Amino acid sequence: MSASEGNKNTNTEPWGGFDDNIIQGTGSAVIDMENMDDTSGSSFEDMGEMHQRMKEEEEVAEEAAATEEDGAGEDGEFLGMKGIKGQLGRQVADEVWRAGKRQASKAFNLYANIDILRPYFDVEPIQVRNRLIESLIPVRMxxxxxxxxxxxxxxxxLVFTLVAILLHGMKTSGTVIREGTLMGTAIGTCFGYWLGVSAFIYFLAYLCNAQITMLQMLSLLGYGLFSHCVVLFVTYNVHFHSLFYLLWLLFGGLSTLRMVAVLISRTVGQTPRLILCGSVAALHMLFLLYLHFAYHKIVEGILDTLEGPNVLPIQRVARDLPQLITVMNATMKGLAAGAIYTQ
Amino acid sequence: MAEVDEANKPLFAGLSDVSISDDIPVEGDISVPLASHSADDEFSTLDEPVKDTILRDLKAVGNKFVHVMYPKKSSALLRDWDLWGPLLLCVTLALLLQGGSSDSKGDEGPQFAEVFVIIWFGSVIITLNSKLLGGTISFFQSLCVLGYCILPLCVAMLVCRLVLLLVSATTVSFIIRLLIVTASFGWSTFASTAFLADSQPPNRKALVVYPVFLFYFVIGWMILTFSPSS
Known part of the structure; x- marks a missing residue:
């Protein structure tokens, strides 16, 4: 606090007498108040912190002195505002710089931090195969x-496979959209479903007091997508509606039952079970239905409305157009004739 | 070197007293190999014409192409990786795939961008996957291998365009293209596996190969379904 005395601060109080400073309008008053907020008593003993603060204050005092020199004859309050602005700007800049540095170092360390994710990818081929098969076998326990x-x-x-299958399906079904959109839509749909529904069900599970973690939910729903991959791969190539319904009920139903069984075993009470399992089953089965039937049509429809000309209004205009044109033509002819006649 | 040391002595007098402490044999040993080495390096990179440099790099790229086309267990593709070959192949493939038939008007850009994005994004994902599974290969080595192994698919694309030009019957041309693309797809997968598999834990090869398979499958399928707009 002694540094502030070097400025115009004549107050001898250790906490910097902010009332006086506000009247005087120097920049150091602002810092003093902030420090009062930051340090609640005990940390005054911390010498390192103290030292740093003193340094900061010196800097601010210099700034304030410079500001005073610039606008020597001006109003005190104005100078105070300037001090606050400078301080705020500096703090914001510091914060931005620190955040940016943190982001950059995070991105830079991503490669090193890949070890954090490694445990989740610690599997053997045979385990993956078994889990794929188990995802279609509901256990009644x-x-x-x-x-x-x-x-x-x-x-x-499985999500990447589903993306590839969706791309394939959209192309063979003759979906007319631009390529980038096709790819992006497929990726967005698959990852969106996986992450979004997992998060949603996890939220529901949290509300219903089910014993499941986010990681387990992601894994459960992810393996549940195996049935989607199988069904869509078959039905995008073999176009029978009855076959699709059969596979939908069989594979989709089996994987849904498996997820439902797991969730039931981890939930207590009838109503929570009903809510959780009902939403999981509905979402999972309907998503498969949606991917098979409506997906590319919906995409086409959206693109039509976005890019293509609006069909309905044009038709209506077109029906009214002849009358309008004849009326206009007659008017114009009349005008022209009139003009010629007057000449 | 000796002169330089002499000149530096007044500056770092105290330092030399502490660390070296007038031990002359050590000084001599250090200075001699360094000098000869740096002379070699300067000769090889700076004094030669630009043409030689480019030709040497192109030769290196071509050499790697040969390695891909005839995949034997070799670490040449891994040891001195570069990304020029992958870039070349990627751009070639994207250009060849451009101008496909689609109904919308401005579809040239997205086609090119799509191929570009699929190749690089896909390679990055495969690389990350292999790293996560505990592979010992470095990031750019893996990118290099995956990029170079697109070569068979590029060749298949060229042949497919020729077939599309020459053969008019749709079914026949499709069957020919299917065969070509399947063969080149298998070739690509096999070649990349031959290079990448050694760096993986032996029991997890299947897990690493699957995304590679998917990656080349998507590219191969794009090549197969390509039909130029008339």
Missing amino acids: INFPQKVAGELYGPMM
Whole structure:
């Protein structure tokens, strides 16, 4: 606090007498107040902090002195405002700089931090195969919590496979959209479903007091996508509606049952179970239905409305157009004739 | 070197007293190999014409192409990786795939961009996946291998365009293209596996190969479904 005395601050109080300073309008008053807020008593003993603060104050005092020199004859309050602005600007700049540095170092260390994710990818091929098969086998055991492996390799690969299958389906079904949009839409849909629905169900599970973690939810739903991959891969190539319904009920139903069984075994009470499992089952089955039937049509429809000309209004205009044109033509002819006649 | 040391002595007098302490044999040993080495390096990079440099780099790229086309267990592709070859192949493939038939008007850009994005984004994902599974390969080595292994698919694309030009019957041309693309797809996958598999834990090869398979499958499928707009 002694540094502030070097300025115009004549107050001898250790906490810097902010009332006086506000009247005087120097920049150091602002800093004093802030320090009063930051340090609540005990940390005054911390010498390092103290030293740093003193340095800061010196800087601010210099700034304030410079400002005073610039506008020597001006109003005191104005100078105070300037001091506050400078201080705020500096703090904001500091904060931005620190955040930017943190981001940059995070991005730079991403490669090193890849070890953090490694446990989730720690699987053997045979484990993945078993889990893929298990994802289609519902286990009827609801008294004891069923095990869910927290692993992300299988789900990630299944999502990428689903992206590839969707691309294939959209192209063979003759979806007319631009390529980038096709790719982006497929990726967005698959990852959106996986992450979004997992988060949603996790939220519901939290509300319903179910014993499941986000990682387990991601893994469960990710492996549930195996049925989607199988069904869509078959039905995008073999176009029978009855076959699709059969596979939809069989594979989709099996994987949904498996997820439902796991969730039931980890939830207590009838109503929470009903809510959780109802939403999971509905979302999972409807998503498959949606991907098969409506997906490319919806995409086309959206693109039509976005890019193509609006069809309905044009038709209506077109019907009215002849009359309008004849009326206008007659008017114009009349005018022209009139003009010629007057000449 | 000796002169330089002499000149520096007044500046770092105290330092030399502390660390070296007038031990002359050590000084001599250090200075001699360094001098000869740096002379070699300067000769090889700075004094030669630009043409030689470019030709040497192109030769290196071509040499790697040969390695891909005839994949034997070799670490040449891994040891001195570069990204020029992948860039070249990627641009070639994207240009060849451009101008496909689609109904919208301004579809040239997205086609090019799509190929570009699929290749680089896909390679990065495969690389990250292999790193996550515990592979010992470095990031750019993996990118280099995956990029170079697109070569068979590029060749397939060229042949497919020729087939599309020459053969008019749709079914016949499709069957020919299917065969070509399948063969080159298998080739690409096999070649990249041959280079990448050694760096993986032996029991997890299947897990690493699957995304590679998917990656080349998507590219191969894009090549197969390509039909030029008339």
